[in-house]
Amino acid sequence: MHPFTLERPSDLPAALAFRAHAGREDAPVEYIAGGTDMVQLLQEDVRTPERLVSLAGLLDGKIDIGPHCLRLGAAATMTEVAAHSGVVEQFPVISQALLASASPQVRNQATMGGNLLQRTRCPYFRDVGYAACNKRSPGSGCAAIGGENRWNAVLGTSDSCIAAHASDLAAALVALDASVEIRSAAGERSVVLAHFHRLPGGTPHIETVLEPGEVITAIKVPASPAARRSHYLKLRDRASFEFALVSAAVALDVDGSRIQQAHVALGGVGSKPWRVPKVEAALAGASLDDPAALRQAAAHAAEGAQGRGGNTFKIELMQRAIVRAVETAGGRA
Ligand SMILES: Cc1cc2nc3c(=O)[nH]c(=O)nc-3n(C[C@H](O)[C@H](O)[C@H](O)COP(=O)(O)OP(=O)(O)OC[C@H]3O[C@@H](n4cnc5c(N)ncnc54)[C@H](O)[C@@H]3O)c2cc1C
Ligand code: SF4
Missing domain, CATH: 3.30.390.50 (CO dehydrogenase flavoprotein, C-terminal domain)
Incomplete structure (x- = not known):
């Protein structure tokens, strides 16, 4: 594993000041939440940041259901959301997608924010033994095109990358017109989830519209x-x-x-x-x-x-x- 410094800021403004990034390959500073995806990537040397900024304890994990909207705090775990009686009753697709994901141990640790920002399971991305992966190493090519691509995408691909997005939760949320609440030192903004992830085009290493120093604070889902x-x-x-x-x-x-x-x-x-x-x-x-x-x-x-x-x-x-x-x-x- 590449050596890095783990930063444990005492509050969210201090974490935002690090201007860490998520979901792109050229970021020397990255956030970590539950760590279920990030730690795997660090272990395999897929990610080699100089600094990791922990979001643990800095974001809320509340689950609130009002008459018009479900709000999921970014720190809510997959287990907590899947088991919430209001989610099960009023938004069954969310609970079902989460329960069909990972394992109980992973779900106990993994957060809503981290789930939406998990990286692809394309085997070439996750194995640095393969040189050609534009997502991991921009400009290096794509081993999956013409290689083993059973798990890869058939929609929204490009000649640079055919990786599939891995999150079950994200598919459920996109169907329900969810949006993500985003915060940075400059303020807050909201992005419709359907527009949050980017198509690969010629820059598959940039996966979302998040700017450096922006974190997901919550997900909102209209009730219907x-x-x-x-x-x-x-x-x-x-x-x-x-x-x-x-x-x-x-x-x-x-x-x-x-x-x-x-x-x-x-x-x-x-x-x-x-x-x-x-x-x-x-x-x-x-x-x-x-x-x-x-x-x-x-x-x-x-x-x-x-x-x-x-x-x-x-x-x-x-x-x-x-x-x-x-x-x-x-x-x-
Ligand atoms: C064995 C295994 C099986 C799995 N199976 C499935 C499956 O079937 N379906 C599925 O959908 N998922 C599956 N997953 C993926 C799992 O859902 C993710 O690993 C998990 O949701 C990530 O959440 P985390 O809090 O641990 O994120 P982390 O690993 O801490 O972070 C992931 C990424 O999100 C960023 N990040 C985290 N929180 C924020 C935030 N609030 N704002 C900005 N950036 C943030 C980090 O910088 C990092 O880039 C599996 C994982 C494992 C290990
Ligand atoms: S499909 Fe994307 S992630 Fe997979 S090898 Fe090609 S460039 Fe890398």
């Missing part, structure tokens, strides 16, 4: 009847302790058997949590009892998808996942 009727379907190589090959987060407004409005986001297939507005538009007005119509709507997810051999199966699988998740959210599966 659709959020109450929501479901997370995760398809993976084994039943537990595994990342998504494909996942579908669905929230529905229904009138009888007719879908009034659908929210659909995909995990495991996009370079970022992937909302599918054309699928949503096609689902509006469809009957939950018309599998052909659901299937036709789901087919829009494949528009623009590009398989690279090992991951091409995801293009069909994600359409099937959408249909199954819609049927389940609608009480038909």
Whole structure:
């Protein structure tokens, strides 16, 4: 492990003054929260910061549900959020996505902020034995294109990087129109989560819109009847302790058997949590009892998808996942 200095600031302003960064490769100073992802990356020499700035004890972990909104403090753990009775009842897709993630031990330690900023599971990114990885080493190439890419993305990729975004939670939150609250020494701002993660383009090493010295302080999720009727379907190589090959987060407004409005986001297939507005538009007005119509709507997810051999199966699988998740959210599966 590369040597680094661990800073333990006594309050948030002191932590912000370090101007640390998250989710980019050229940052000499980085934040650490629960450490479940960061420590792995340090151990493998994937990250070699000079300084780590601990956020432990500096951010709140409150879970508040008001009439219009759920607020998750950035320090809330995956376990706390998944088990919260209000989340289970009013935002089941969030609880389900979290319970389908990682292991109980990891969930006890991992935070909301860290979850959204976890790095990709592309095996070439996580193994410094491979020289070619534009995300880890800008300009070095991409070993996954033409290599082993079963776990990589088919949507939102570029010729520089085809890494999939790994967070299950992020897919659920994007489906529910969540936003993230961000704070720096200069003040506060709010960013819709769907716009928080960046497409790789030619700079896959810069993953979010966060500027140096900005931290996530909270996540806000609008309350709605659709959020109450929501479901997370995760398809993976084994039943537990595994990342998504494909996942579908669905929230529905229904009138009888007719879908009034659908929210659909995909995990495991996009370079970022992937909302599918054309699928949503096609689902509006469809009957939950018309599998052909659901299937036709789901087919829009494949528009623009590009398989690279090992991951091409995801293009069909994600359409099937959408249909199954819609049927389940609608009480038909
Ligand atoms: C064995 C294993 C299995 C896993 N399986 C899954 C899975 O199936 N699905 C899934 O979604 N995830 C999975 N994960 C990933 C896990 O969810 C993340 O490791 C965890 O959520 C990260 O949270 P953390 O608080 O530990 O973050 P850390 O490791 O402390 O930090 C992660 C990143 O976030 C940054 N950061 C943290 N908090 C903030 C903040 N508030 N503001 C700004 N930057 C911040 C850090 O700088 C760092 O870059 C798995 C992890 C492990 C180890
Ligand atoms: S897909 Fe991205 S993360 Fe994986 S090797 Fe290519 S550049 Fe690196």
